[in-house]
Amino acid sequence: MKKHYLFILLCIFTLFINCRGDESATVSDPGSTAVKTGKLTGKVMSQNGTKPIGGASVFTFDEKYKIYYTTSDAEGNFSLEAPVGNHTIHIQTGNGSNFRTEISAQVKDNETLALDASQTKLNQVAKIAYVKGTYDQIEDIIQSLGYTATEITNNDLANLTTISQYDIIFLNCGSRKYLIHQALYPAIDANLATFVANGGSIYASDWDVAYLVGGTDNTSACAPAGGFVPDAKLCSLNQGSSGIIPATVSNAGLAAALGFNTLNIDFDLGVWQKITNYDPTYWEVLVKDMSNNPLMIRTNHFTATGVPNTPVGNAPNTTFTTVCITLPGNIQISISVPQVLVPYLVALGATVGPCSGSSNSGYIYYTSFHNHASGNIGNAAGILQYVILNL
Structure with a gap:
């Protein structure tokens, strides 16, 4: 009788285990459900x-999300793994506020969709202006990419209403003409x-550093009169000599x-x-010479007190917002x-806002x-194209 009792208990226990099975394999965990994905491939090109x-x-x-x-x-070239379904694909440079494209694409499970080159051209959202210079023409590079820029003058720079309609202003070397203006x-x-503090971007080259830190057509001493960048942040002296300068790209994103x-x-x-x-x-060095002297710098840390809150460029009408997202590996990206x-x-x-800077x-x-x-500028042309697209 005792043996029969033990047998019955063993059967009940065995039945209980078999009914439960492997709990970790059968209990559904929504967070671990594999997402079906496909791939999108393409080639990002300039507008033209x-x-x-x-x-x-x-x-x-x-x-x-x-x-x-x-x-x-x-x-x-790019290859993007994306979830199955109909999605908007975003292509952007910089933080996406000035150059961006949106594409609607149907992603299918375990399939690769090759996007047509006509879909992946980078559109110009920004309104761009330039001041004509003597020693370079950044407008030629802008136009060579298929984008447009409007010529303005020093008289226009003195009119806030005029410049606030633009998102980007390029200051060509030799445009300052201080004695005249x-x-x-x-x-x-x-x-x-005011323009930069409210989100406008500026590119200046060589002698036109004087727009940033003061001085006449160029600068020959630290802390000259005028300018709007604090004197303690930058000093540039007109003492470089002609010749070929070997340089390194110190910013990983630019090098890639x-x-x-x-x-x-x-x-x-x-x-x-x-x-x-x-x-x-304050400044990030993007290109330097072999002695670690900066040749190309940028900042988005500019702040100023007492400047008017002035809408700049497309800001009043945009339906996009810049945000900072952290990717796996603690990599932060600024996108719109x-x-x-x-x-x-x-x-x-x-x-909300960029990952760094003001x-x-x-x-x-x-x-x-x-x-x-x-x-005749060789590989420097690629660097200046990068500048244009990432302002």
Whole structure:
């Protein structure tokens, strides 16, 4: 009888175990459910289809607002893993506020969709202006990519209403002409400060550092009168000599976008502005010479007190907002997304504004080199194309 009792208990126990099975394998865990994905491939190109764009952000979101992200290589090629379904694919440079494209694509499970080159051209959203110079023409590079820029003058720089309609202003070397326009420069200094503090971006080359830090047509001493960048942040002296300068690309993103990290820069003028002192917490060095002297710097840390709150460029009409998202590996990216997505992304940990710098500041780029009037600039052309697309 006792044996029968033990047998019955053993059967009940065995039945109980068999009914439970392996709990970890049968209990559904929504967080571990595999997401069905496909791939999107393509080649990011400039608006006129002549130049591959390296370093462009390519991304989309799933229905839970998780980001799927990649970047284009130096030849513009990308391969993006994306969730199955109909999605908007975003292509952007910089933080996406000035150059971006949106594509609608149907992603199928375990299939690769090759996007047509006509779909992956990078569109110009920004309104761009330039001041004509003597020693270079950045407008030629802008136009060579298929984008447009409007010529303005020093008189226009003295008018805040005029410049506030633009997102980006390029200051060509030799455009300052201080002796002709010196009465305008207090207003120009104030307007450029207001422009950048409200999100506008500026690129200046060589002698036109004087727009940033003061001085006449160029600068021959630290802390000259005028300008809008604090004197302690930058000093540039007009003492560089002509010749070929070996250089390295010190910014990883720029090097990846270019496909090289060393180059020779031809300083073909008899004298050029040499950066002799800078605040490394304020400026990021993107290109330097072999002695670690900066040749190309940028900042988005500019702030100013007492400047008017002035809408700049497309800001009053845009439906996009810049956010900072942290990717796996603690990699942070600044991108622009439709405003309707912002609350959902913030709920997942994104923050409004760029990942670094002042939340309101535009970028200031400065290069001691420029595109020569002769057009013989070699690999520096790729760097200046990068500057244009990432302001």
